[in-house]
Amino acid sequence: MNGAASGRASASRGASRAKGRALTEGQRAERRLGLWLCAPAAIIMVVVTGWPIVYSVLLSLQRYDLRFPEDKAWIGLSNYATVLSSEVWWNAFWVTLLITVVSVAIELVLGMLLAFAMYRAIVGRGLIRTVVLIPYGIVTVAAAYGWKYAWTPGTGWLAGLLPGGSAPLTERGPAIAIIILAEVWKTTPFMALLLMAGLAVVPEELLRAASVDGASLWQRFTRVTLPLMKPAILVALLFRTLDAFRIFDNIYVLTNGSQGTGSVSISAYHNLIGGLNLGIGSTMSVLILVTVAIIAVVFILGFGTAAPGSER
Amino acid sequence: MAEIVLDHITKRYADGTVAVDDFDVRIADHEFVILVGPSGCGKSTTLNMIAGLEDITEGELRVDGRRMNEKAPRDRDMAMVFQSYALYPHMTVRENIAFPLKLAKMGREETQERVERAAGLLDLAPYLDRKPAALSGGQRQRVAMGRAIVRDPKAFLMDEPLSNLDAKLRVQMRTSISRLQKSLGTTTVYVTHDQTEAMTLGDRIVIMRAGLIQQIGPPQELYDHPRNLFVAGFIGSPSMNVVPARLEEGLLRTPIGDIPLRGRLGRAAEGPDVPRDVIAGIRPESFEDASLVHDAEEGGTFTGTVDLLESMGPEKLAYFTLDTGAVRSEHLSEAGGEEAGEECRLVAQLDPKSGARRGQPVRLWYDTQAVHLFHPKTGENLTER
Numbered sequence: 001m002n003g004a005a006s007g008r009a010s011a012s013r014g015a016s017r018a019k020g021r022a023l024t025e026g027q028r029a030e031r032r033l034g035l036w037l038c039a040p041a042a043i044i045m046v047v048v049t050g051w052p053i054v055y056s057v058l059l060s061l062q063r064y065d066l067r068f069p070e071d072k073a074w075i076g077l078s079n080y081a082t083v084l085s086s087e088v089w090w091n092a093f094w095v096t097l098l099i100t101v102v103s104v105a106i107e108l109v110l111g112m113l114l115a116f117a118m119y120r121a122i123v124g125r126g127l128i129r130t131v132v133l134i135p136y137g138i139v140t141v142a143a144a145y146g147w148k149y150a151w152t153p154g155t156g157w158l159a160g161l162l163p164g165g166s167a168p169l170t171e172r173g174p175a176i177a178i179i180i181l182a183e184v185w186k187t188t189p190f191m192a193l194l195l196m197a198g199l200a201v202v203p204e205e206l207l208r209a210a211s212v213d214g215a216s217l218w219q220r221f222t223r224v225t226l227p228l229m230k231p232a233i234l235v236a237l238l239f240r241t242l243d244a245f246r247i248f249d250n251i252y253v254l255t256n257g258s259q260g261t262g263s264v265s266i267s268a269y270h271n272l273i274g275g276l277n278l279g280i281g282s283t284m285s286v287l288i289l290v291t292v293a294i295i296a297v298v299f300i301l302g303f304g305t306a307a308p309g310s311e312r
Numbered sequence: 313m314a315e316i317v318l319d320h321i322t323k324r325y326a327d328g329t330v331a332v333d334d335f336d337v338r339i340a341d342h343e344f345v346i347l348v349g350p351s352g353c354g355k356s357t358t359l360n361m362i363a364g365l366e367d368i369t370e371g372e373l374r375v376d377g378r379r380m381n382e383k384a385p386r387d388r389d390m391a392m393v394f395q396s397y398a399l400y401p402h403m404t405v406r407e408n409i410a411f412p413l414k415l416a417k418m419g420r421e422e423t424q425e426r427v428e429r430a431a432g433l434l435d436l437a438p439y440l441d442r443k444p445a446a447l448s449g450g451q452r453q454r455v456a457m458g459r460a461i462v463r464d465p466k467a468f469l470m471d472e473p474l475s476n477l478d479a480k481l482r483v484q485m486r487t488s489i490s491r492l493q494k495s496l497g498t499t500t501v502y503v504t505h506d507q508t509e510a511m512t513l514g515d516r517i518v519i520m521r522a523g524l525i526q527q528i529g530p531p532q533e534l535y536d537h538p539r540n541l542f543v544a545g546f547i548g549s550p551s552m553n554v555v556p557a558r559l560e561e562g563l564l565r566t567p568i569g570d571i572p573l574r575g576r577l578g579r580a581a582e583g584p585d586v587p588r589d590v591i592a593g594i595r596p597e598s599f600e601d602a603s604l605v606h607d608a609e610e611g612g613t614f615t616g617t618v619d620l621l622e623s624m625g626p627e628k629l630a631y632f633t634l635d636t637g638a639v640r641s642e643h644l645s646e647a648g649g650e651e652a653g654e655e656c657r658l659v660a661q662l663d664p665k666s667g668a669r670r671g672q673p674v675r676l677w678y679d680t681q682a683v684h685l686f687h688p689k690t691g692e693n694l695t696e697r
Contacts, residue, residue: 203396205394205396205398206398206400208365208385208394208398209392209394209398209400210400210411211364211365211384211385211386212364212386212388212390212391212469213386213391213411213412213415214386214412214415214416215386215415216386223400223411224400227400227402228401228402230402
C-alpha cells in the first residue's frame with residue numbers, strides 16, 4: 001500500500017520532470033510567442049506605473065522641498081515619522097475611513113435594491129436599467145460641481161430648502177455628509193451592476209426548491225441568494241472600498257479639504273502640488289498605497305472561504 | 313399523506329398559450345401517480361401547479377378536501393425533488409436535509425434525529441458533513457430525496473429526478489424510489505418523459521400530450537388497451553409496429569398478410585364511422601418464429617428477410633423492411649418512437665432459440681387477436697371503443 005503510493009508519487013514526479021525538460025519545438029515557439037504578445041503591455045505597465053511607484057518610494061526617503069532645493073538629503077524614514085505623528089494626517093485618515101465605510105455601506109444596500117429592480121423587473125426593464133446607469137455615465141467633476149452649486153446658499157435649489165443662512169458646505173459635519181451623498185449617487189450604479197451579475201448566477205431552481213421547502217421571500221434572500229452571491233458581493237465591496245479610500249475629485253470640488261474635510265489623497269495633493277514638498281507628499285502617497293494594499297489583502301483572504309460549494 | 317384532487321385544472325399563459333387543458337385527476341392517498349409525455353406536453357407545468365410554483369388559471373386544486381389554489385408553496389406541505397436536485401451548494405449534506413426542518417423551527421434534537429434517520433434510510437450517513445460539490449450524481453440525488461422525506465410531507469412531487477443519472481444508476485435508484493414510496497406510503501406525483509420509468513414505478517400513469525390527458529390507468533392497462541395511436545406508440549419499448557391496412561369484406565389486408573375479421577377485429581370493423589383505410593398496430597412480442605410455434609391456429613404468418621438481428625439475451629429482436637410506405641401520422645411523430653423513415657419497418661421480438669439470421673428469410677407467426685386498429689385521422693383505437 002505504502003510502497004505503491006510512493007511509487008506512484010515518484011512516477012508522477014518523474015513524469016512532471018520529463019514534461020518540464022522535454023519541451024518540443026512547437027511548445028517552445030508557442031511560449032516565445034506568448035512572451036512577445038505580453039511584452040508590450042508589461043513594458044507599458046512598468047513605465048507608467050512601476051517606475052512612478054519606485055520613484056515615489058525613493059522621494060519619500062528624502063528631504064526634498066522644492067522651495068529649499070539645496071537642503072535635499074537622504075533622511076531614511078524620518079518623513080514617515082513626521083507624517084504618522086501629524087494630527088493633520090490622522091484627521092484626513094479618519095475622515096477618509098468614515099467616508100469609505102459609510103458610503104460603501106449605503107451603496108451596498110441601495111445597490112442590492114437596484115440590482116433586484118433591474119434583474120426582476122418585468123415591465124420597463126430597459127428603462128429602469130438606463131435610468132439607474134445615468135449617474136455612472138456622468139463625469140465625476142461635472143457631477144460634483146452640480147452638487148456644489150445645488151448646496152450653495154442663494155443660488156442652489158437644495159440649499160434653498162434649508163433654513164435661511166445655512167451654508168452646509170462650510171460646516172464640517174454637513175460637508176462630509178454631502179461628500180458622502182455625492183459619492184453614493186455617483187457610484188451606486190456600479191455597485192448595482194456588479195451585484196446584478198452576482199444575482200444572475202443564483203439558479204432559479206434553488207429558489208423554487210427553497211420556497212417548496214418552506215422559505216419565505218426574506219428567508220430565500222438571506223439563506224440562499226446572499227450566501228451564493230457572496231463572491232460577487234466581496235468583489236463589489238473590494239472595488240468600491242479601494243475606490244472610496246482614494247476619494248479625491250468630489251472633495252476637491254466640493255470643499256477642497258477645508259474645515260477638516262480633506263481625505264488622505266487631498267492631503268497628499270496639497271503637500272505635493274500645493275506645498276511643493278515632494279518628500280512629505282510622496283510619503284503620504286506611499287502610505288495610501290500601503291493602506292489600499294492592506295484592504296485588498298484582507299478582502300482576498302475573505303474570498304478563499306467565500307466560494308460556495310467549495311469543500312469546507 | 314393526502315388525497316390530491318386536480319379538478320378540471322387549466323393553465324393559460326398571458327400570451328394565450330394553453331399549457332395544460334382541463335386536467336382532471338383524483339390522486340388517492342398513498343398512490344404513486346406518474347405524469348408522462350414528450351417534452352412540452354404540460355406535465356412539469358401540472359406538477360408546478362400542484363407545488364404552487366405556478367398559478368392555476370382555471371379549476372381547483374384540493375388536498376384532503378381543502379382548496380389550495382391561493383396557498384403559497386411553503387403552506388402546502390409538499391416536498392419536491394428537482395431534476396437538477398437543487399441542492400444548496402453552500403450547505404453540507406446535513407444542513408441541506410435539515411433545511412426544511414430548520415425553516416419549520418423544529419427543535420435541535422428532533423431535527424438531528426430525523427436527519428440521521430433519513431440519512432440512514434438513504435445510505436448517506438458517511439457523507440453528512442460533505443458539501444454537495446464533493447458528492448457523485450447518485451449521492452446528490454439521494455440527498456435531494458433525503459431533503460424531501462425528512463419532513464414527512466403530505467406528498468412528494470418529483471420532476472424527472474433520475475434523468476441526470478447514468479443508465480445503470482437510474483435503474484438502481486428507480487427500485488429504491490419505488491421501495492421507499494411503498495414503505496413510507498406517501499402520496500407521490502412523479503413526472504418523467506421515460507416510458508420505462510412510468511411503466512415500472514407507477515400505480516397509475518397519466519399520459520399527456522400537448523396539454524391534454526390522453527389516457528389514465530395502471531401501466532398494464534395502458535399497455536394492453538391503449539386508447540389511441542399516441543398512447544400505443546409511446547408506451548412499450550421497442551414501440552408498437554404500425555402498418556397501413558385496408559378493411560375489405562371479412563378481411564383486413566396488411567403488408568404482413570390478410571387477417572380474417574373475427575372476434576374483436578370483426579366488432580371493430582363493424583363500428584360506426586370506420587374508414588376503409590386504417591392503421592394496424594401490433595406489438596413486437598406478438599410475433600414469434602413460426603418454427604417454434606406448435607399451436608398456430610389463431611394466427612397469421614409472414615415471411616421476411618431479416619435486416620438486422622439484436623440478441624438481447626432473453627430475447628432476439630429481428631428487424632424487417634416491408635415493401636410499402638411507412639405510416640405517417642402526427643400521433644406517432646410525437647410519441648418518440650423510432651424516427652420514421654421512408655420505408656415501413658417492423659420489429660419482432662423472438663425467442664432466443666429462434667434460428668433467424670441476418671440477411672436470411674424467416675417465417676414469422678403472429679397473434680392476429682393482438683392486432684389493434686387505429687383511425688388514421690383521429691388516432692382513436694377502433695378495437696378498444
